Amino acid sequence: MSPAKPSADRILARTLDDLKTQNTVARIWQKDHTVWKPDPTELANRLGWLDVADRVLAELPALNAFVAEMRAAGYTDAVLLGMGGSSLAPEVMRRTFRVKRGYLRLHVLDSTVPGWVAGLTHKLDPERTLFIVSSKSGGTIEVMSFFKHFWAWCGPDAGAHFVAVTDPDTSLQKLATERGFRKVFVNDPNIGGRYSAQSYFGLAPAALMGIDVGELLRRVQLMMGRCAPAAPLGENPGATLGAVLGSLALAGRDKLTFIMSPAIASFGLWAEQLVAESTGKEGKGILPIALEPTAPASAYGRDRLFAYLKLEGDDSARTDRLATALEKAGQPVIRIDLQDRYDIASEWYRWEFATAVAGAVLGIQPFDQPNVQESKDITGRVLVDVKTSGVTPVTDTTGDLKAMLAKTKRGAYVALMAYIPQSPVVEEALDGLRLKLLKKYGLPNTMGYGPRFLHSTGQYHKGGPNTGVFVQLVADWGADVPIPGESYTFKGLAAAQCVGDFEALRKHDRRVVRVNLGRNAAQGIRELTKQI
Numbered sequence: 123m124s125p126a127k128p129s130a131d132r133i134l135a136r137t138l139d140d141l142k143t144q145n146t147v148a149r150i151w152q153k154d155h156t157v158w159k160p161d162p163t164e165l166a167n168r169l170g171w172l173d174v175a176d177r178v179l180a181e182l183p184a185l186n187a188f189v190a191e192m193r194a195a196g197y198t199d200a201v202l203l204g205m206g207g208s209s210l211a212p213e214v215m216r217r218t219f220r221v222k223r224g225y226l227r228l229h230v231l232d233s234t235v236p237g238w239v240a241g242l243t244h245k246l247d248p249e250r251t252l253f254i255v256s257s258k259s260g261g262t263i264e265v266m267s268f269f270k271h272f273w274a275w276c277g278p279d280a281g282a283h284f285v286a287v288t289d290p291d292t293s294l295q296k297l298a299t300e301r302g303f304r305k306v307f308v309n310d311p312n313i314g315g316r317y318s319a320q321s322y323f324g325l326a327p328a329a330l331m332g333i334d335v336g337e338l339l340r341r342v343q344l345m346m347g348r349c350a351p352a353a354p355l356g357e358n359p360g361a362t363l364g365a366v367l368g369s370l371a372l373a374g375r376d377k378l379t380f381i382m383s384p385a386i387a388s389f390g391l392w393a394e395q396l397v398a399e400s401t402g403k404e405g406k407g408i409l410p411i412a413l414e415p416t417a418p419a420s421a422y423g424r425d426r427l428f429a430y431l432k433l434e435g436d437d438s439a440r441t442d443r444l445a446t447a448l449e450k451a452g453q454p455v456i457r458i459d460l461q462d463r464y465d466i467a468s469e470w471y472r473w474e475f476a477t478a479v480a481g482a483v484l485g486i487q488p489f490d491q492p493n494v495q496e497s498k499d500i501t502g503r504v505l506v507d508v509k510t511s512g513v514t515p516v517t518d519t520t521g522d523l524k525a526m527l528a529k530t531k532r533g534a535y536v537a538l539m540a541y542i543p544q545s546p547v548v549e550e551a552l553d554g555l556r557l558k559l560l561k562k563y564g565l566p567n568t569m570g571y572g573p574r575f576l577h578s579t580g581q582y583h584k585g586g587p588n589t590g591v592f593v594q595l596v597a598d599w600g601a602d603v604p605i606p607g608e609s610y611t612f613k614g615l616a617a618a619q620c621v622g623d624f625e626a627l628r629k630h631d632r633r634v635v636r637v638n639l640g641r642n643a644a645q646g647i648r649e650l651t652k653q654i
Contacts (some may be wrong), residue, residue, distance in 0.1 A: 133566040137369035137483055138355060138362070147361050148351040148484055150475075159487050164511075168489035171474055175320050176345045177310065182336055185322075188305055189329045191262070193224060195282075197252045200226040200330045201242070203268040204256035204323075206399075206577025207315020208287065209462060210392045211324035211470070218463055222332025226252065232574045234264050234614040236603040236617065239271060239542040248276050252304075252330070254285050255322055258315050260292025263498075264573060267605050267615060273301075274606040287322050314489050315491040315577075316396045319470040334464070341467040349475045353459060360472050364479025366456060367397075367427070371484060375427040375454065377535065377566045379411040381441050382432035389466060393473055394568075395578035400477045400488040401622055402582025407536055408480065409582060415557045416444050419451040423532050423564055429456040429470065430501075478538030490560070491510035497576055500629075501622030508614045515621040517596040518539075521635030524654045527563050530591055536565050537583055540595040541572035541620050542643040551647035558651050565591075573619045580623070584630045592627050594620060594636040595650075597643040 141147070149157045151172065178185075187439055192200075196391060202212045213477035216228045216377040253272050270451075276283045278485055281302030288294040289311040298306045318324060320342045329335045333576040347353075349360040356362065367378065378397060380390035390412025397410040430445045432438050449455050460469070481488030526534075534552045536559050542548060552569055559567045572594075583590060602613040610618075620636075627634040639646025 129641040133369045134366055137320035137365045139480070141361060141365060141424040141482075142355050145354060147349075148357060148632050150331065150478060151351050157482050162467055164490040165487065167312045168314050168317070170310045171314075171320065172566060173316040174310055174313060174364075175346060175471075176338045178321060178325060179336070179343075182339070185326065185329050188368060189225070192226065193407065194251055194328060196250060197251040199246055200228050200252045200254060200327065201246065201272070202228060202254045202256055202327050203265050203272070204230070204254075205232050205264050205574065206395060207263050207318050208256035208265075209324045209574070210395050210578070211319035212327040214388045214392045214466070215324070215328050215331065218466060218622060219328075219331060219333050220346065225332030226330045228327055231268055232264070232575055233543070234600050234612050234616040235543055236265065236601065236616065239268070239603045239612050240601065241543060243271075243275065247462055248283075252285060253283055254287060254327060254330075255294060255298070255303075256287040257292070257294055258289050258318070258323070259311070260288045260294030260297075263355040263502075263615070267608070267612065270436065270605065270606045270608070271612075273379050285326070285651065287326055297338060315400055316542065317489075319392065324470075333419045337464050338467040340469050341464050345468040345471040349471065360475025361479050362458045363456070363472060365477035365483065367408055367476060368480035368483025370427050370454065371401075371406075371480070374425055376407065377409050377411055377423075377426045379414060379415075379422075379426050379428045379566070381428055381430040381445055383431065383436040383438040383441060383460075385436045386431060386433050386460065386463065389431060389469065393472075396472055396473055396477055397480075398582040398586075399491050399494070399577070401484060401486060402579075402587065403490075403492065403584035404486050405587055406484050406486055406584050407490055408484075409566070409568070409586065410579075411568055413569070414560070414567065415553045416440070417557065417560050419444070419453065421449040421560055421564065422448065422451075422453060423566070425533055425605060426566065427454050427456070429458065431458050431460060433460045434462065434466075440614055450578075467531050474557050480619060491581045493581050494577060495631075496584065497580060497623050500626050504618040504622045504625075505610065505615065508610045508618055512609065514611075515617040517594075517617050517620055517636065517638060519636060519638045523591075523593060523635050523637065523650070526558075526591055526633055526635060527565070527654060530563065530565065532564055534565060534589045534591060536563075536591045536593060537571050537579065538569040538593050538595060539575055539623070540569065541616055542595060542597045542639070544571060545644070547644040548647070551644040551651070555651045558654065562654075572623075573616070576623060583632065586624055590632060592632055592634040594624060594634065595639060595643070595647065596620060597639045597646065598641045600641075
């Protein structure tokens, strides 16, 4: 890792001196909450990720036996019902690894948009599908809504099709026992959702795909050893990365842009949640930017820091050229080489440790997410109105994006928040919109599907610096999907989340517009791109 500008080197050297003087690494391993804040709330009991790999490795035979049982029972597909920390690591593994022959195809559902729910349902065979209900708290409204839908869909023998991953003594654990789930994986409660990739939340779905979980854990342990207190600070990959992230953010380079070899491109989705939700608070933060379409080096402002993760043997010619061009243009580029796809697990640990260190450098609490809960509370209030009136909240267009962009200065960013089903044509249209925002306005931009992003960049949107322009993209969602046992539907829930987040952003004086794309979301995005 080597920031290119001498001034950045000086800032980094000063930060490393501070970390050494304060004995920060050793204190993190001692689970000393004063590294971050005097109050231990959600700090002292959020550091179980430091050594969870050792404990899960001891449970590996039981996990492998469970997978063998599912294969013998004839299951061909597994659906992960989760949000944020429980869905993003499995989503990255689904996109990074191929399903091993004879194991289960993994699907991840983390959107309440009815077309997304219906589209997945139609792909599945109820006789051969296993559902993983994954929630740390056990009461996540999206996850429990998915559960109600698929439980009813499976019919009288539904219990055999369900597995839970949750903390001890949650309502989900109780529900799983009452309903006769096949299995409950009880996770270490001292791990926050976004730090849980190397626990059952990430590894149970991976095992069902046929990924060698033992090898994943060994890669985690290798990085864990390199980040241990005995390692010299300058040779600690997590601590030095955290020092770079934190110090350069304080120096104004607070837009962390991921460049990835194609085969591991989705890693940025997981890192996005880790960094945004951990650091975006108290008016500070590091904005992670994942899967941004690439532009000439001259298009990027001086508020950027780039992280290039290169996979050996992948076709990385294009990303190589971009990284080199950025360095020649004087941009700081962190280079990390992965020897194979299993090194994803090493990177989980490196980036978790780095984010904890960056939090210390920034002087924020990296393990809570106060504004995520705030948005949930406002959404809950909107949902009460839906239940009472039976009317779905209005999601019409409001605001003028072009006028708002015209007033936006460099240093700002645009957050696209798409409450629409994902498809290749939608992705292509969104890439075109993102590229125009970058080239014409010089604005870094993020894109997240709703409500997934509420559990990742949503914290940064409300708790980070007030420099964002927020664009809700909504479509006419078409056919609705009921939620058994509830007076509202998935359309009502998705609309409540959209309207609730709009209100939460306004409450924090954020600039926000909503664009209803009409019946054809991709066409609507293309028209919006022409208009701005």
